[in-house]
Amino acid sequence: MVDVLIVGRPNVGKSTLFNRLVKRRKSIVHDMPGVTRDVVEGVCLWQGKSFRVADTGGLLEKGDEITEGIRRQVQKVLEGAKAIIFLVDGREGLTAGDQYLARLLYPHKERVFLVVNKIEEDRLQERVYEFYSLGFERVFPISAQQGRGVGELLDKLMEYIPGVEGKSLEGIRIAFLGRPNVGKSSLINALLKEERVLVSPIPGTTRDAVEVPFSFEGKDFILIDTAGMRRRSRVEYGPEFFSVGRSLKALELSDISCLVLDLSEGISDQDKKIGSLIKRRHKGCVIVGNKVDLVKAGRKEMEDYIRGELHFLPYAPIVFTSALKGQGIEELLRACELVWRDYNLQHKTSFVNRAVEKVLREKHPPSHRGKEVKVYYAFQESTRPPTVVLFTNDPELWRKDYLRFFEKRLREGLNIKYAPLRLLLKGREEE
Numbered sequence: 001m002v003d004v005l006i007v008g009r010p011n012v013g014k015s016t017l018f019n020r021l022v023k024r025r026k027s028i029v030h031d032m033p034g035v036t037r038d039v040v041e042g043v044c045l046w047q048g049k050s051f052r053v054a055d056t057g058g059l060l061e062k063g064d065e066i067t068e069g070i071r072r073q074v075q076k077v078l079e080g081a082k083a084i085i086f087l088v089d090g091r092e093g094l095t096a097g098d099q100y101l102a103r104l105l106y107p108h109k110e111r112v113f114l115v116v117n118k119i120e121e122d123r124l125q126e127r128v129y130e131f132y133s134l135g136f137e138r139v140f141p142i143s144a145q146q147g148r149g150v151g152e153l154l155d156k157l158m159e160y161i162p163g164v165e166g167k168s169l170e171g172i173r174i175a176f177l178g179r180p181n182v183g184k185s186s187l188i189n190a191l192l193k194e195e196r197v198l199v200s201p202i203p204g205t206t207r208d209a210v211e212v213p214f215s216f217e218g219k220d221f222i223l224i225d226t227a228g229m230r231r232r233s234r235v236e237y238g239p240e241f242f243s244v245g246r247s248l249k250a251l252e253l254s255d256i257s258c259l260v261l262d263l264s265e266g267i268s269d270q271d272k273k274i275g276s277l278i279k280r281r282h283k284g285c286v287i288v289g290n291k292v293d294l295v296k297a298g299r300k301e302m303e304d305y306i307r308g309e310l311h312f313l314p315y316a317p318i319v320f321t322s323a324l325k326g327q328g329i330e331e332l333l334r335a336c337e338l339v340w341r342d343y344n345l346q347h348k349t350s351f352v353n354r355a356v357e358k359v360l361r362e363k364h365p366p367s368h369r370g371k372e373v374k375v376y377y378a379f380q381e382s383t384r385p386p387t388v389v390l391f392t393n394d395p396e397l398w399r400k401d402y403l404r405f406f407e408k409r410l411r412e413g414l415n416i417k418y419a420p421l422r423l424l425l426k427g428r429e430e431e
Contacts (some may be wrong), residue, residue: 002041003051003161005078008087009097010057013117017053017087017144018418021154040210046154047239051161054081082161083111085153089139090116090127094134104135111160114151115137120146131352170211170341171220171347176252176288177278179229179258179270183290186323187260188212191333214331224250229274251277256284256333256339259316263302267309275310282420284339285316286331293322302352304337315411318416335418342419345386349379352388355413359406366395376428386414386420395425 004021007013040055069292078084086099086105105112114120116128119141128141138156142149176184192214210225251257257278260272278285285304295302306318317335321328347355356378365373374393381387388410392398398406403423411421 001282002054002080003082004044004053004085004157004375005081005083006053006085007078007101008056008086009089009095012087012089012092013144014055014087015040017115017117017142017150018053020144020147020150031343041212043156046158047248049083051157062415065070078105078108081111083113083157084108086112086136087117087144088114088131089118090124090131091118094130098131104138106135109136112136113153113157114201116141117144119143120148120399132182134219136404140422171215171222172256172336173222173224173254174258174336175224175254176258176260177226177229177251177274179268179274180227180258182262183321183323184258184260185225187258187288187290187321187329188223188333190321190323190326190329191223192348219337221336224254226250229270239303248277251281251283254283256286256336257342258286258336259310259313260288260290260307262368263320264291265288267306270311279312279321280422282422284336284343285313285384285418286332286335286339287313287318288315289318289320290323292320292327293325314408315416315418315420343385344383344417345370345414345416346383346384347380349376349377352378352380355410356390358413359409362409363402363403363405364396365406368399371397375398379413381424385420385422386416387424388414389424389426391426391427391428395427398425 006018008014009240016038021044042053043050044053084105086101114131114134114136116139117132119125119128120143125141128139132139140149140153142153148317178184178188181401192212212223213225259275259278261267287310289302293366302320303318310340317338319328319332343404356375359373367373371394376391378388378390407421407423
């Protein structure tokens with residue numbers, strides 16, 4: 001449940017105001033109307049208190065399937081919001097669209113703050129007066145872009161919402177990544193058991209990286225829905241370009257990435273590229289074979305196929321789901337918990353060195369150009385991912401095939417089954 005909800009027509013500056021409140025470029029801002037489609041949440045910190053604020057898609061009186069989906073989402077969140085910022089465009093003036101929204105919001109008028117945006121100069125103040133005809137008592141002129149008047153608005157908001165001692169959204173951050181239309185949004189809705197993020201057969205429906213707090217069996221999660229990632233050559237500069245950038249940022253900030261596959265279409269080169277991005281960033285990973293209800297193959301056959309195609313993610317557990325039928329949803333969360341456990345494993349230096357010595361006894365690194373590889377000692381530097389530093393006489397002597405063997409065996413020795421292991425080789429002079 002959000003504390004403050006921002007609503008308004010397309011392109012009145014909702015995302016600009018939201019980004020200023022949460023002090024992050026979290027919602028995509030673009031001149032094209034309708035860029036924001038889902039309800040995007042964040043935390044605003046003000047005067048030592050925090051409250052949850054949500055950006056919404058632009059509301060129109062009539063529209064297509066996506067417009068109707070936005071309206072349903074906003075109306076659902078509207079009921080629970082403690083305060084509603086009704087944002088209008090002061091430069092454009094009062095429109096029929098504003099009047100339609102005013103009628104929609106009037107039953108909630110005790111919670112509505114009518115905010116007239118784009119009032120950058122004192123001479124524009126007179127533009128505010130025509131909006132009083134909408135019938136709301138609390139009217140605030142602001143410039144979301146410049147920050148003008150935003151402090152006064154926040155001061156007044158804090159009188160109506162309690163807020164809590166300043167803190168951000170907390171929980172295990174799980175990003176759902178994949179090609180367009182593989183079912184990322186549908187999976188999140190199945191987890192939440194409600195239509196929280198917009199779902200449509202139209203590719204590119206999700207544009208922002210949408211963060212949704214969620215609890216399961218006493219554990220807090222933040223589910224992150226992302227835009228479908230197409231091949232770079234097919235992504236034009238514009239909203240989709242920024243959407244993909246948000247998806248990559250979500251990957252960077254996540255603890256666990258769910259690589260969502262459409263089993264009915266098989267694994268594509270783009271699926272492999274997204275999987276490689278996850279691996280290169282050493283993120284915990286769960287491979288999600290979605291739309292399993294559309295495939296006739298058995299579980300063993302599907303697992304072998306996925307392992308063969310995504311051989312570079314051997315540690316990632318595989319879960320089979322049908323977002324449409326709610327199949328495999330709890331199993332997905334339990335797989336994330338397994339990854340999280342291993343992602344945070346921390347071992348003492350003595351234990352790490354014993355594990356390293358065991359691998360070396362089984363198979364010592366082959367000499368290179370007549371020069372023997374020596375290993376002095378090792379220690380675990382950090383977690384998320386578990387990172388082991390290995391001091392050796394010359395990192396360049398380690399062959400890639402042996403490194404793969406060494407990492408596999410060390411993972412077994414350290415009992416890291418479901419998370420990536422990061423291995424850093426350092427020469428003794430780097431100590």
